[in-house]
Structures are given as structure tokens and as C-alpha cells.
Amino acid sequence: MPNFSDFDTRRYRTVDVATGYDGWSSTYEDSVLDAMDLALLDGLTAPDWSQARRAADLGCGTGRTGAWLRGREVEHVDGVDLSAGMLALAEKRGAHDTLTQGDVRATGLPGDTYDLVIASLIDEHLPDLVPFYAEAWRLTKPGGRCVLVAYHPQFIMASGMPTHFTDASGEEVAITTHVHLIGDHVRAALASGWRLAELNEAVVDDGWVAAKPKWERFRGYPISAAFVWDRPA
Numbered sequence: 001m002p003n004f005s006d007f008d009t010r011r012y013r014t015v016d017v018a019t020g021y022d023g024w025s026s027t028y029e030d031s032v033l034d035a036m037d038l039a040l041l042d043g044l045t046a047p048d049w050s051q052a053r054r055a056a057d058l059g060c061g062t063g064r065t066g067a068w069l070r071g072r073e074v075e076h077v078d079g080v081d082l083s084a085g086m087l088a089l090a091e092k093r094g095a096h097d098t099l100t101q102g103d104v105r106a107t108g109l110p111g112d113t114y115d116l117v118i119a120s121l122i123d124e125h126l127p128d129l130v131p132f133y134a135e136a137w138r139l140t141k142p143g144g145r146c147v148l149v150a151y152h153p154q155f156i157m158a159s160g161m162p163t164h165f166t167d168a169s170g171e172e173v174a175i176t177t178h179v180h181l182i183g184d185h186v187r188a189a190l191a192s193g194w195r196l197a198e199l200n201e202a203v204v205d206d207g208w209v210a211a212k213p214k215w216e217r218f219r220g221y222p223i224s225a226a227f228v229w230d231r232p233a
Contacts, residue, residue: 202225
């Protein structure tokens with residue numbers, strides 16, 4: 001697994017995940033484009049979302065993914081996140097049945113319970129992917145699925161940008177970032193028993209460049225990826 005420090009061109013002050021997302025929570029929705037994650041979910045063909053009666057939304061953040069699931073007729077959604085600030089916003093959004101402050105690698109949620117475990121844009125904060133995939137397996141019923149949207153490693157390495165935000169004082173602050181290659185995901189997931197059902201990647205296109213003109217130099221680079229994993233029945 002590459003070390004992000006070898007690619008970091010920003011050298012921002014770095015904080016831990018809970019501190020970072022607490023600080024970012026008030027402006028998060030203004031800075032994350034749907035093209036990064038929700039558009040990728042829209043493009044997946046393997047999942048039949050309406051068949052997922054019960055979902056665990058790991059790293060649920062402000063509730064964007066939970067609201068997206070509700071729009072696809074998922075009946076019950078439980079959310080877990082480390083950040084109290086993000087959970088407060090998710091509670092206001094009202095898409096989740098329960099919200100728990102906790103670690104996605106050890107959620108405390110009941111095992112063999114969920115038709116779907118979903119996580120979006122959190123993997124770069126995990127030093128090791130194996131505990132995440134193992135916990136997702138524990139939570140999921142036989143025949144269930146795990147869907148993960150990841151910040152693409154090629155973009156992280158090419159851009160040299162950590163996950164970051166602008167705090168109330170105007171300082172750019174990084175949140176602890178790790179690089180996980182596509183192969184790292186495959187190895188970690190297979191080790192827990194998952195089978196890959198679908199992989200979709202998004203690139204920096206006209207829409208991205210319109211929103212972020214300075215990203216013209218990244219046109220055509222993959223920016224995010226969506227994995228769909230099956231737990232055999």
C-alpha cells in the first residue's frame with residue numbers, strides 16, 4: 001500500500017477523523033459534489049435497492065447516502081459515524097431510523113441483520129481495509145451486499161490532495177488520509193469472503209471542470225470508484 005505522505009503536495013496541518021469532520025460539518029454539503037458518490041451509485045446495475053429492506057450506512061456523515069437510500073425504497077436505515085457534528089446534521093435530515101456515534105470497523109450493530117451495508121468516501125481514512133470488510137461481513141445477512149464508494153487512489157496520488165476542508169479561521173486543514181489501491185480493496189474483501197459483483201469508476205469530466213476549473217489538468221483521471229460485493233447465500 002502506498003504511503004500518502006510520498007504524494008502530499010499540500011502539507012496542511014492534519015487532524016484526526018472525528019476532529020476533522022466535526023470542523024467540516026457545517027460546510028460539508030457545500031463542498032462535496034454528487035458526482036463524487038451519488039452519481040456513481042445511480043449508475044450501478046447489480047444492486048436492486050428496493051430489495052434491501054434493512055441497510056447499515058457506515059460513515060453516514062450528514063445523511064446524504066441515507067436520504068439517497070430512502071429515495072430507492074429502502075425501508076430501514078441505521079447510521080454510524082465517528083463525528084458528533086456530522087451526526088447532528090444527519091439527525092436533522094431524518095433519513096435514518098437510528099444513529100450511533102462509533103467506528104465503522106466495530107459498529108456495535110447486531111450481526112447477520114442487514115441486507116445491505118453501504119459506505120461512501122470513508123476508506124481513505126482507514127489505515128487498514130481488512131477490519132472494515134470484516135465488520136461489513138459480520139453485519140450482513142447471507143445473500144446480502146456491501147457497496148463501497150471510494151476516493152480513487154489514482155486521483156489521490158496524481159493530485160497530491162488529502163481530504164481537507166477550510167475551517168472557521170480560513171485555514172486549510174487536512175484529515176488523516178491513506179491511499180488504498182484497487183487491489184488492496186480486492187484482497188481485503190476476498191479475505192473476508194466477499195465476491196465482487198460490480199466495479200464502476202468515475203472520471204473528471206466536463207461537469208467536474210465546470211465546477212472546479214483548476215481541475216482541467218486532471219481531465220480524464222479517475223476520481224472515485226464504486227464496489228459492489230456479494231455475500232454468498
